[in-house]
Amino acid sequence: MSDKNHLYLVDGSSYIFRAYHRLPPLTNPSGVPVGAVYGYTTMLWKLAKELHEADGPTHLAVILDHSSESFRNQIYDQYKANRPEPPEDLIPQFPLIRDATRAFSLPCIEMEGFEADDLIASYTEAAVREGWDVTIVSSDKDLMQLIREGDGVPQVDMLDTMKNVRLGIEAVQEKFGVGPALVGDILALMGDSVDNVPGVRGVGPKTATKLILEYGDLQKTLVGAATMKPSKLRDNLIEHAEMARLSRILVELKRDCPLPDPLDALRLDAIPPEPLKAFLDAHGFRSLSAKLDVGAAPGGPPTPPRAGEAPAAAPAVPSTPALPPMPGIDRSLYETVTTIEALDRWIEAARTAHVVAVDTETASLDSVTGDLVGVSLSTGPGKACYIPLGHGGTDMFAEKPDQIPMGDALGRLHALFADEAVLKVGHNLKYDIGVLAQHGLSIAPYDDTLVMSFALDAGKHQHGLDELAKLHLDHVCLTFKEMCGTGKSQISFAEVPLDRATEYAAEDAEVAWRLWKLLKLRLPIEGGTRIYEMVDRPLVATVETMERAGIMVNRDYLARLSGEFANDMLRMEGEIHGLAGQPFAIGSPKQLGEILFDKLGLKGGRKGKSGVWSTDQTELERLERDGVPIARLILEWRQLAKLKSTYTDALQEQINAVTGRVHTSYSLVGAQTGRLSSTDPNLQNIPIRTEVGRQIRDAFIAAPGHVLMAADYSQIELRLAAHMADVPELKEAFAQGQDIHAATAIELFGEVNRDTRGRAKTVNFSILYGISRWGLAGRLEITPDEAQALIARYFERFPGISDYITDTLEGARAKGYTETLFGRKTWFPRIKAASQHERQGSERAAINAPIQGTSADLIKRAMARMPAALADAGLSDVAMLLQVHDELVFEAPEGQAEAAGEVIRRVMMGAAEPVLKLSVPLEVEIGIGKSWGEAH
DNA sequence: GATAACTCC
DNA sequence: AGTTCTGGAGTTATCC
Incomplete structure (x- = not known):
């Protein structure tokens, strides 16, 4: 400038x-x-x-x-x-x-x-x-x-x-x-109800833009209306042409006032x-007045800069710390280790360096049973090797490349990986820990660059090794695809020639080492150490143990359910086709939309951006209320189709042939807020809401002689909201063990009954998600004005919530991130985007992230402490199996359930301590049963 | 591969 | 005061 x-x-x-x-x-x-x-x-x-x-x-x-x-x-x-x-x-x-x-x-x-x-x-x-x-x-x-x-x-x-x-x-x-x-032409067409600019009836922003783009300007639009094909719009344009011209004058800004x-x-x-x-x-604007006192008058007399004084408004974006210059990555330097002597040399180097990056290669992506193919190590830039162990496959008579017998190599590595004096570094070590656990090896101590990156940069970008290498090291890694191909012609890593495999595997180890060097430096500078050390890092091993434990699933029961669902669906299909007057694929939203809205001529449908009729749940429920019997049938059919395909059928396929149990995979970096996510299969979305869905939970069973225990935090997010936003009324209600939604209903509506309590519950959750008046109006089936009044009343009764939202958004805009009570950052790079849609989306997420994230931190802390707490109580046979955001599922020998319940409750309730004293009590409900369904 | 539908907290 | 989707996830089926 x-x-x-x-x-x-x-x-x-x-x-x-x-x-x-x-x-x-x-x-x-x-x-x-x-x-x-x-x-x-x-x-x-x-x-x-x-x-x-x-x-x-x-x-x-x-x-x-x-x-x-x-x-x-x-x-x-x-x-x-x-x-x-x-x-x-x-x-x-x-x-x-x-x-x-x-x-x-x-x-x-x-x-x-x-x-x-x-x-x-x-x-x-x-x-x-x-x-x-x-x-x-x-x-x-x-x-x-x-x-x-x-x-x-x-x-x-x-x-x-x-x-x-x-x-x-x-x-x-x-x-x-x-x-x-x-713009003036658009405004004139639209009109403005607040200024009472008439505009043209039935023309809103969308139509106005379309018309102006098509005809060029307002005048041409009004003239061109006569040649439009007959429509309501054409009539309105002709009828209100004069009003439009008047509106154009009203919205014109006068640019030559004196x-x-x-x-x-x-x-x-x-x-x-x-x-x-x-x-x-x-006026009691004390914070501003105080700034004035220290001589920081805005635009005021220049004060000499004081040493060490940072400008208050400067965003806290530390520059990337300077690392000593390193040579570029050179894959020709890597060694393929095929003798014990060479391996011992590398192990010695690792002991000397006290840090070694580790990566394992396997024959499949399944860490529970995937065969180990090789291990790579790196002790610094240019220093990396690959130790092939299972190349050539498991066929005893096949021709295989020279490699150290797996048992010999693992015997040597065992001591290194368990050596307290050597830090093991890896990217997504949960996987490597799982693979090595099959062979009786454990890894400690460790650092995980995937989790470190997440602690620093959640929300900014993904955290895959290749992505981080490009971003932080400006290096393009060899891809798995380049090694093994894709689709039908994909080969196992065990088939990759050793020279190629070495380049790929050793590179991953070296990249992990370099990333570790960088991220380890950034953690304390950027305030990521606390969350990483106290919450996320310890959890890697804990979660890996849960995954490996798996959970028993009753295959015969699932098969029976599948059959029942199939029968019911067949029957319903007949009825639906009958009502439709023709057979069609009910599972195709496109065909279904055409049947409902084109063929049967049902009214009031809406179309998505791709031009297909929406047939989602809200739409079908609306039709059902309008007395359209086919709608209910389709909803039920779809529910069954989902249950059958995703759960009763797919879950049977997921039972591990070796362990006979289902092993999900948790991602510690899947959700930006710090929650875990679960895949292959996702065990965090097993049905519970409906009666028919709940049957699926009964398929998850305890091993013989054991029971399942489900421990839930009750209302944890609302409790945290009451604490974080400092809402005395809500805190008091929780302290007294009152029904929180009923308490809210009294504040909002003056009385509690089923209706007001339900509405209060909706408002409670909606507010925390940053809902708009239109969103709330839709939810409660009231007008936006009424919704606005309700929101206003809520903020008036609970001003802390309003302040929390304001402060959170201000902080997010100023700093670019939000923080949980434990200091977990979530970044919102789009919170200042030019697009309102993106911006508001970020704002809603930013309002929610500290609460959802703190809840995630709490249960993660409880999880990390749980194995030791159980062991201390002599309950080492109690296994933690699953986490579903506010719930933990355990498997306990029948006689130990009661004692385990006490430990579990104590650890979960005390998850915030000692670093944090919550002003609301945490409550934990525990159920016990032979199946997950029964334990609820 | 994208979209729309469903499942969960 | 003008406007429209309450946050966070994953899987399956269809269709291009």
Whole structure:
């Protein structure tokens, strides 16, 4: 940015409405509501602070509406006619806005007969003529007409300080589908219910954009309507053409108002602290006042920088630490180890280095029974080897390459891998630990670069070895595909020639070593050590043990269920085809949609973006309520189809031939919030909600002489929300063991019954997910206005929740990440995206992440401690088998269930301690039974 | 491979 | 004050 002048025009009037709705209802010491004023003040502070920074203001003015009357009322007497009165506690804040502006010694511009928008347009025009840049601080869509570029460089842009985004031409294009010059035409077609701009009936943003794009502009659209094919739209366009033309005049910004102050008078200079101080103190804005005391007046007299003082607003993005320069990765340096002597040399090198990276290669992706094919080691850059052990397959008579007998090699490695003095490093060590466990080897101590990367960069990118190598080492790894091919012609790693296998396997070990070096350095600098050491790293071995334990599944029972489901489905298929009048594939949403909405002509369907009718659950349930009998049948058929294909059939296939049990695979880095995920098979989505689905849980059984125990945290996320957002009413309710949704119902509706409790429950969960009024309206089947009132009431009763949301979002925007109580970071790189859709998606996720993540941290801590706690109590035969987010499943010898229950409850309830003292009790419910279903 | 449907917390 | 999908996951079937 040069010394070019840059004028900021603050749309004060629209800002305070938004601030009022977004901020909590603060009052100043004398009881005057000042929530919006506070928001306004912090915004001015922020803007003033950016004086002379790149893209910051050199000139600044606040523009206000003078009164509600303007020249537009003379054109159209209904203009802004049905705008509601401002809320009662906003009215006293209008004059305070002017006070605040004066306190900053900033010009405040308003003029009789003109709206703020017109003054903004006129100042913009004047400044651009002078060659200045202009930033309009507003989010009013009407002002987007003013955005422009010169030679591809922004001349006029908009700044939304609440969402902290700058809007340029692309934003206009994205929002309206056209450039700024045609925005007025779009607005005229759409109309505006708040300003009472009539527009054309039945035309919203979508249609308006479509019309303008098709015909070129408003005038051509209105003329072209006559030639359109007959439709409601055509009629409306013709009938309301005059209204559209009038609307076009109303939305046109007047760009040549007389300017009350000349441009030069808007220069932003050092802000005199005294009047500002007086204002801040008068209204109890203590945090800002304190900043003023330490001499940090925004845009104020330059204070000499003090040593070690970091600018407060600077995001905490440490630069990548400097590592000593390393040579590039050179695969020609790798050694294939085929003699005991060579192996001993490598083991000695590892002992000397105290750190060795390890990677195992197997014949299949199954760590429980996949055959070991080889092991690679790396002790530093350029130092890596591959020890082939199972190449050539298991056929005793086949020709095999020279390699150390597996037993001899593993005997040597056993001591190294168990050596307390040598740190073993690997990428996804859970897998290698599992493979080696088959041969009686264990690995300790260890570091896992997959888990380290997740502790540092969850949400920024994935954490695969190849991806991290590219990202951090600028190195492209050989791929598994290049070694073994894909599909039908894929070969086992045991068939790969030794020279190729060495390049691939040793490279993985070296890359893991280099990543470890880098990530290990970053962990303490970026605050990742705590979560990594206290939660995630210990869990690797624990989870591996759970996977290897597996769970017993009753195959005959599943087969029987499959048969029953198949019979029921066949019967229902007949009925459905009968009702449809023809046979069709019920499982095809496309065919089903055509049958329902085209053939049978049912009303009210919606189409997805690919143009197929939606036939999802909500849609079919709606049809069912409308009295369409086929809908219920299809829903039931689909439920059975899902249960059969995903559970009763697939689960039988998943029973391990060797162990006779089902071994899921957990990912410690699968969910950005820190939750585990489960695959092959996913045992975290076994049905429970419906009666027919619940039968599947009975297929999971205890081994003979054992029982299954299911231990659940009760309401853990709501409890954490009550603690983290500091909501006294909710904390009290939990402390007293009250029904939390009933307690909420009293606060929200004044009484508890089945209906209000259910609605309160929905609100409780929805709020934590960052739901909008429209979302809640849909859920509760009420109007958006009613939903808004409910949300407002919720925030009023539980202001802590409102503050939590505000603070969490502010933190996420400022720092780029959110944190759990244990310091787990989740990054939100899209939280400042230009697209509103992406941004709001990130905002909702950011509201939820600290709560969901803290819950995940807690149960992970309990899991990591569980094996030792059980062993200490003499219960080593009790095995932890499954985790389902807030539930742990154990298998215990029949006689030990009761004692195990006590240990389990104690460990789970105390999961936060000793680092954290929760202000709500954690409760754990434990069930016991011969099957998982029975244990619930 | 993408999409839409279902399953769970 | 304008607008639309409450967070986090995985698997299966269909269709291109």
